[in-house]
Amino acid sequence: MARGPRKPSRAQLREQLLDDAASTALPDAVDVCVCGGGAAGLVAAICAAEAGASTVVLERDLACGRPILATGNGRCNLTNLDVRAGVYNNPAFAEEVLGPGSLAANDVLGFFDACGLATGFESEDDSRVYPLSDQASSVREVLLARAERAGVTMACAREVTDIRTGAVTFTELFSGRTGRLAATSIVLAVRDGFVPEGIDAEPFSPALCPLACEGLPFEQLDGRRADARVTLLRDGRAVAQERGEVLFRSYGLSGIVIFNFSRLALPGDTLLLDLAPLVNEERFASMVAAAGSARGVIDPAIVEVLGDVKRVSCTVVGKEQTDRAQVRQGGLLTTQFDPATLMVRDIPGLFAAGEVLDIDGPCGGYNLTWAWKSGMVAGAAAADYAKARA
Numbered sequence: 001m002a003r004g005p006r007k008p009s010r011a012q013l014r015e016q017l018l019d020d021a022a023s024t025a026l027p028d029a030v031d032v033c034v035c036g037g038g039a040a041g042l043v044a045a046i047c048a049a050e051a052g053a054s055t056v057v058l059e060r061d062l063a064c065g066r067p068i069l070a071t072g073n074g075r076c077n078l079t080n081l082d083v084r085a086g087v088y089n090n091p092a093f094a095e096e097v098l099g100p101g102s103l104a105a106n107d108v109l110g111f112f113d114a115c116g117l118a119t120g121f122e123s124e125d126d127s128r129v130y131p132l133s134d135q136a137s138s139v140r141e142v143l144l145a146r147a148e149r150a151g152v153t154m155a156c157a158r159e160v161t162d163i164r165t166g167a168v169t170f171t172e173l174f175s176g177r178t179g180r181l182a183a184t185s186i187v188l189a190v191r192d193g194f195v196p197e198g199i200d201a202e203p204f205s206p207a208l209c210p211l212a213c214e215g216l217p218f219e220q221l222d223g224r225r226a227d228a229r230v231t232l233l234r235d236g237r238a239v240a241q242e243r244g245e246v247l248f249r250s251y252g253l254s255g256i257v258i259f260n261f262s263r264l265a266l267p268g269d270t271l272l273l274d275l276a277p278l279v280n281e282e283r284f285a286s287m288v289a290a291a292g293s294a295r296g297v298i299d300p301a302i303v304e305v306l307g308d309v310k311r312v313s314c315t316v317v318g319k320e321q322t323d324r325a326q327v328r329q330g331g332l333l334t335t336q337f338d339p340a341t342l343m344v345r346d347i348p349g350l351f352a353a354g355e356v357l358d359i360d361g362p363c364g365g366y367n368l369t370w371a372w373k374s375g376m377v378a379g380a381a382a383a384d385y386a387k388a389r390a
């Protein structure tokens with residue numbers, strides 16, 4: 001039987017990407033240099049190049065846009081029609097950049113429509129938006145194609161090590177050599193990889209991850225799921241409440257509600273779980289009386305271990321699996337930036353976009369909305385700044 005061409009091995013792919021990176025020629029000077037070719041950086045570069053600026057992306061990884069591939073469990077929840085500034089840690093600044101109401105979601109959808117990406121909702125009563133292909137790779141590929149069409153030079157395997165007004169220094173990972181690129185405008189979009197001198201930042205810390213907890217027999221519950229209303233309590237006072245699926249793990253709790261609480265929870269906080277949120281106390285009591293336990297209301301395996309499922313509590317110990325956390329809290333203090341351009345007020349020509357700024361939101365497409373929209377603002381403003389000085 002005839003066999004098709006053999007798939008290249010990982011090592012061969014890596015070699016190929018390194019060769020491609022090494023053969024990407026860089027000019028001595030550009031209008032706009034974007035540091036970091038992830039979600040925010042690619043959009044910033046596209047907007048800068050489409051506004052007529054010569055644009056280079058310096059990316060540490062062997063290819064641009066790779067962080068997008070892991071989003072939304074490989075499906076990329078790219079925005080949310082219900083985007084509101086109030087979901088972010090710094091709502092006033094977020095609103096100035098995103099605009100009021102759902103304007104940012106419209107801008108994001110318009111941008112991706114122009115890229116040729118078909119999008120749709122998770123379900124009829126859900127405002128989360130995904131590519132119709134259900135593949136995050138569609139999002140990455142339309143961005144790479146549009147960047148290429150716009151004339152962006154994507155220079156990969158180059159790690160930015162220093163930024164001074166008008167120049168970026170980087171290390172070529174394929175040769176070990178140091179390079180320097182003069183740029184009228186610089187857009188920083190490295191997520192948490194690099195903070196330039198002279199800019200104040202809150203320390204970065206991981207969030208949107210599971211929580212390690214104690215106070216329940218978690219080993220015995222490992223892998224069980226339940227719909228729950230979860231309340232986060234600090235010193236007996238409710239800090240937040242959300243309903244959704246909770247996943248018991250041997251170390252504590254996971255699931256979207258818990259991920260969202262990881263932005264707020266501190267060690268010592270209490271999580272109060274109602275594992276039968278759709279059944280009110282009175283009805284719950286009568287069902288337990290009829291069946292002799294809550295086995296008819298929720299997963300019997302959970303009832304077996306916990307007994308009471310209406311008021312279950314445990315104590316937060318800390319964050320878990322932080323290496324796979326979905327966002328970084330902290331980042332460059334937004335007070336240093338003009339929200340209309342995302343330029344540092346005291347360092348003309350230096351812009352930032354994406355998670356490197358001190359903005360983060362809950363699960364649901366809000367973090368990518370911030371990355372795309374801040375990329376649009378910073379990229380267009382960086383091009384204007386460079387053109388005005390040409």
Ligand SMILES: Cc1cc2nc3c(=O)[nH]c(=O)nc-3n(C[C@H](O)[C@H](O)[C@H](O)COP(=O)(O)OP(=O)(O)OC[C@H]3O[C@@H](n4cnc5c(N)ncnc54)[C@H](O)[C@@H]3O)c2cc1C
Binds near residue numbers: 064066
């Ligand atoms: C597993 C996972 C799932 C997620 N799912 C969703 C989702 O479905 N919806 C949603 O809204 N958000 C999601 N997020 C969050 C979202 O991916 C981020 O908010 C978004 O990617 C941030 O964009 P960014 O451009 O700031 O950073 P990134 O997209 O991470 O890009 C930063 C880029 O900078 C490069 N870089 C770093 N340091 C340097 C340096 N010194 N020099 C050069 N390059 C450098 C990196 O290699 C990277 O390519 C998810 C995150 C994770 C981890």
